[in-house]
Amino acid sequence: MYARLVSGAVLGIEARPIEVQCDVSGGLPQFHIVGLAEKEVTESRERIRSAIKNAGLSFPAGRITANLAPADLRKEGVGFDVPIAAAILIAAGECPAPPNEYLYIGELALDGEIRRVRGVLPIAIAAGDVVDGLVVPRANGREAALATDVPVYPVGSLAELAGFLRGEQPIEPVCVDRRAAMRSDPPPIAFDLAEVRGQTHAKRALEVAAAGGHNLLMVGPPGAGKSLLARCLPDLLPPMTLEEALDVTKIYSSAGLLEADTGIIRRRPFRAPHQTISYAGMVGGGHGVPGPGEISLAHRGVLFLDELPEFDRRVLETLRQPLEERTILLARAGLSVRYPASFTLVAAMNPCPCGYLGDPVQPCRCTLQEIHRYRRRLSGPFLDRIDLFIEVPRLAVEELLGARGAAASLDVRSRVAEARTRQWERLRDEPTVFSNAQLDGELLDACCTLNDEAQSLLKRAVGRLGLSARAHVRILRVARTIADLDGAETLTAGHIAEAVHYRNAAESIGD
């Protein structure tokens, strides 16, 4: 009495098909799960036994062996409960083998209820057209239906599943029209720039950051509104495309952070980890199959690091490579997982440890040495990845009490969208470059044509400020974005002047 069926294992945002085989034979009542199963998988024996009995089904006597193939791939997670239970029921003759090949996934509660699991979306994508249908926990139904055109059967309990397999109780498949889901109204703006008083300069810098995908560092005293400004950034970016939204949803599904029945994620992520975050928390890791870190959870969105110098230096340095490559490879013995990590970095810091250096009212109490030590925590190579440096000064009383800002997020977003469209048009032949922030070398030169006035201004600025070659590159990238916002193809002196201005603040941070 033998049964086999299909399930899946998540590896990062990819998934591999797993064949679940089950044999029920004579002998002493024993139940073994083999096939490189981690502890949580072997523990499922107790859940499966109780769930089958409590669902009013009979747990077979004799010897039961379940095998998860391929046997050389480590299996973890609780999603194998349902496929193993279904295989036992079929092998024991309690349910007939269904005529169609389904993929099964889900965790069992002791009472036979089927609980939601993580990673259903990647599994549904991988299973794609290979199987005739997916049997998933009810709470994962919409998530699974996003990815595939085969029927998705949501089940709430083992008893329901048995009824379905016996053909006694048909289940209505869930259908999600993903194009229609994307066409409906985009999520409302969570933090509107109009809510931030004053700080016109910083708002303009945010617009430039959004338009060109540039990383941004804000320096200013506590309470100037740095965090609020950062929170506005995700909504300044154009709404996510279907592919982007699926990418983000896949990562959240794999991390187990999708809320039940959400379906697709349409709001760009905003992640603001605390300064005490560990290395694994930032780039990803953990025992078993490494999970995504904050940089991947911020994919297609914004990673906000408040109090930048307070972060562990080692953690900051690990960001350097993903900031360049926009992806992270977590290599472990015997298995490596790649997560996307294409995010805009927004960092904020105080000008000095006490926070009041340069403040017109509050005197700074730090010694020169303290200030020096504070700024030295940020390495040159790390700061090199940041294109825009701005000062966010404390608001004067008139500004605090004055009218709210004029720039509303929706207006900025439409200007950003136009600037992005110009970039995509220009970079149509470049498969890996999507924004001005990624321009480099010959491509940068090809994209930036300066008029004479701009040419001479840039020359003077480089000479007067003693700018490095790297700084020069960054000024050009930012100027390109400013021109795109302006709707201009040729860079003018005005564009260069603004870009140089965003560099100037960097010198004060000791770059």
Place this chain on the structure above:
Amino acid sequence: METNDPNTAGRQAEEDACRFLREHGYEIVARNWRTARGEIDIVARDGPTLAFIEVKARSEEGFGGPEAAVHPAKQRRLIAAARAFLHVTACDLASRFDVVAILDGVPRLHRDAFQADEACTPDW
């Protein structure tokens, strides 16, 4: 018949248990099947399944009732004996462990009371 002789009381309980099991459709195969490592009170067929049955009787509630007497050490002895039984009789039926707990003359049947792999790891 009132008696305090443990052996006689045990016999009586097993008699009662057999009658009780037959009423439930069991077909008795063997009684007091012994090996050096343990003894099985009753071996019976329940449809396609072979059941190894342990009988425990108590005249009053206490110490967790008769069921509590089928503790892990006892389970291991039963499993060893059952394994020997299957080996000696060359039987390849699917098998199961049942317990008949008799409290003050009232029998209770626990089907599939424990599994052969559970008691393999001692839980103390």
